[in-house]
Amino acid sequence: MAVGRWRTMTMCMRQAVLAEQYGRGLAAGLASFLAGLLAIAGSALAAPGVASTTLEFAPVPDWVEVYEFDHAPADPDAADAPEDGVAIRLLEGQVNFSGGTFARYQRTVYAVYSKAGIAPSSILYGVYYNGSQTLRIGAFRIWRDGEPIDVADRAMVQVVNSASNLQGELAADATVVVIYVPDLRVGDLLEFATLISGDSPGLEDQRTDIYKDSPTVPIGHLYRRIVTDTLHPVSLHVVGGAVAPEKRVEGERVEYLYHAENVEPAAETPDHVPPWYYAEPMTIVSGAANWGDVVAWGRERLIAPGPVDDKVAAKARELTAGVQDPNEKLARLAAFVQGKVKYLGPGLSRNGYRPFAPGDVLTRRWGDCKDKVNLLLAMLEAVGIEAYPALAQISTGYVDPEIPTPLAFDHLILAAEIGGETQWVDATGTPRDATRPSYEQARTNLVLPLRAGQTDLVPLPVPRTVGPDGYDIDMATDVDLRSGRKATFTVSYAGLSADHVRGLLDSSSPSVITQTYLAKVKSLGDYVEADGEPIVTDSYVDNRIVVAQDFKARYFWVWDKEKARYGFEAWPLWLRDFAPSVSESDAARSVPYALPFPQDVRERYHIRLPEGMTITPMNERLERDAYLFSFETEREGRDLTLSIVFRTYRDHLKPDEIAAYRDDRKTFANWSYALWTPDSKRVPEAMQKLFDQLAGGTEVRSANIPEELKTPATPPEDARQPPDGGGR
Structure with missing residues (x-):
């Protein structure tokens, strides 16, 4: 399971899940949101739904065990002073599920080492849900030269309530309290503690929480405490290399405690990890004993x-x-x-x-x-x-x-x-x-x-309409080399891919598909252009859409001056897009690399040959435990079929397989099949005249290009139908 599953959700209930995580202290994603609100630190927020307010203070609850910290000033000359000018001396989070309720005490002490650290330390915030939660301040002071300075009466406080904004999914029906701290100086410590009472809407009694041990700035002391009771148990799932907290039981009270010192910023979470892999250490808390509870x-x-x-x-x-x-x-x-x-x-x-x-x-x-x-x-x-x-x-x-x-x-x-x-x-x-x-x-x-x-x-x-092989897309390029001037590109979409294309056709012009296909097919010859609109055959019974697009060109034969011959070369036009590209740095990584799965994508060329051509079979195959690349030829009379396949057998590459996959993909991407002939009888006469001029070193200008080659030919009407003869 990738960390992204717990952090980036974009539709339906994902909106609620995302905010649940942010509202419970995992607010890294709100940084950009708040940056937009405070474009100029300390300026008034004159926007609809934004209002000034005063802070509501509350004493530290009895259930909280306050963690003591060092009040010594931040030393700008210290050898371990952070480059960005700010560090967290203490990050303290305590949660209470006792009695079936939810309360969170969160305290952070920032240490300012340079001017660069003043701005990010001067903006504080808290998030709570309207109607079900309250937010109060437990501590708000600057420590300067070891002495506390109360700044609550001088801080500028703004409240953003976006319940009426359906587009603001992150903060809808939530209140964000933004606090600007004045007069923060180099060497200061800023102590800020909040107390949130009440659970988020819909998750009452679920006792859910997530803790990530992957800070973005150095933390001197990380202290975490979870309090509950025997009537409201929680399960802790420690994953990704996180350290399990200590469990302490006193009568009906159950506590989980975790403390770490000098926690360094986590390495950047790698991309392209399979969904089951925990890419960063975290502890997931759940009040559900089993799936029946959910x-x-x-x-x-x-x-x-x-x-x-x-x-x-x-x-x-x-x-x-x-x-x-x-x-x-x-x-x-x-x-x-x-x-x-x-x-x-x-x-x-x-x-x-x-x-x-x-x-x-x-x-x-x-x-x-x-x-x-x-x-x-x-x-x-x-x-x-x-x-x-x-x-x-x-x-x-x-x-x-x-x-x-x-x-x-x-x-x-x-x-x-x-x-x-x-x-x-x-x-x-x-x-x-x-x-x-x-x-x-x-x-x-x-x-x-x-x-x-x-x-x-x-x-x-697996949806029954996808088929036993599980493939979604089957592509075919038909090229008639007898005339050298006509091609048809056909794609069969099944299952979800058919739904996607159907929606695309309903909402946009067919020219969108034409241009997409043309971008690929035009590399096969010279002056290739679309010949009409795509012909669509939609089979609702098995949920399959076949889109056929005709193309015409001045010629598909290409002259090779060095070898004094002309030819046609075919290679994977599309499959390289389906096989993920692996960078050199990824090839040396120590975590698995995600592959699309299940995937079985096929690309074929159907080529009608001139008479008398001798064909050498090509059968290339790179098959590993996780994937298959293949390129095979089959000839029947004057028809040549090139079949290219990319197939996956599982959803990931193991670390020791990544480098080999990268090499295999390079090999696969360079596979091609070339057809050629020096015999002028096998191409149109007008084209041969042009080739003769090129072979003789004659400079070819527009004036001496044969007229029939200047304008692409129109394919016969019967050649413009889709394979099954249908269309609309």
Whole structure:
């Protein structure tokens, strides 16, 4: 599991998960947000939703064990003075889950070593959720020459409440308190402590938290304490090389303590790690003892209560009028919710984890994943079809089965039980038409059905429309070298890739696809241009789209002056884009490298040859434990087929496999097949005249290029049809 799964989520419930992490002290991502608010440090924030306020102070609660720190001034001349001018002398975080409540005491002591450290240390902030949390200040002072100076009455405080801003997903329905500290000097220590009481909306009683041991600045003392009781236990999952905290039990009180000194900034987290790999040390806290606990939470929070709304039931009956087959009923209702209810997330309002009423969603025709799923659930119930929601993880496609927590998920899908079979539906998908939904699912290893009695994760089947090989894209380039002037590029998209292309065609001009194809095909010859618009054949039955684009050129034969012959060369036009490129530094890394998986992408050339050509077979194959590159030829009469394949067998390269993959990819990228002939009878007469001039050293100008070569030929009408003869 990559660290990104816990930090960067962009849609549906991912918005709520993200803010839960930020709101609980993991606020690194808010730095840029706050920088925008305070473009000029100390300036007033004159923007809608931004107001000045005063700080509310509170004494340190009895449950907090305050950690003592050294009050000595920061020494600018110290050998270990940080280059950026600021270090954290103490980072203290204490959390209390006792009694089923949530409270966090967070204290930071900044040490300013140079002028460069004054600005970043002068801006402080806290985040809490409206209606469910409160934020108070436990300490706010400057330590100068060992003496405290209270600065609360001189600090400028601004409150940003963006509950009304649906675009501000990070802070919607949350309050951000921004504090500018005046008169901070080199050598000062700044002590700032906050106390947040109350859990975030939707995660009440879940006792979730995440601690990362990967600071961006040096930390003198890192102190962490988790307090709970025997009636509200928590599970700690220590991963990525993090150090496990010490457990201490006194009667009903249970504590976990962790202390480290002189913690250096963490190395940069590597890119391209597989989703199951923990790229940085962290401790994940969860109050769920098992996945059954998460199911109970999800059923209470994510399923809209109450009977089916009358207008929802009426709409369901209208859409399925005259239909007896339950599969057809599901198809019509799912297509309606996918196509007629716009996806729009409400951010972190109360509905970050709680859906709106299905009747309201139907009326306004928008909602996020859980809103759309609950509307579809209600409609299916109205027509007698059993269905239930399921939690999924689509950002990384991986759920760690060993860590039961709501934070493992970012999406909600639906399962319908019909005739003893389970049909999975993503209500946010793109329908194929008004009555045909998409049944494709983002690839993920496990999902959690939210049905009564469910206690474990289940695998999500590969969509039946992808096919047994699991490939999504099959590409073919047809070139007729008998005339040397016509080519057709055809791509077959299946499954999710078909859904994507279908959506692209619905929202933009076909010329977008034409230009994409042309960028590749034009390298095969001279003066290549598109010949008309692409011809699209859409098969809804197996969810496959075939797009065929004709091209014409002055010629595809290219003259080789050095060898005094002309030829045609074919190489992987597209597959190099599907096989990830590995840098030299990555080749020496000590962590695994992610591969797209499952992937089986094929590229083919169908070449119609002039008569009498002698073909030497080519069969190249680089097959390893994790992947396959191959390039093979097959000839039947005057038709030559070049087949190129990139296939993956797992989702990662082991560290000792990365360098070999890098070399193999270079070899694969340079594979090509060349056709040539010195015989002028095998190319058009006009083209031969031009070649003769080139061979004789004649300078070729526009005036002596044969007229028939100046304008690309128009292919015969029967050659412009897609392979299956269909089209529109």
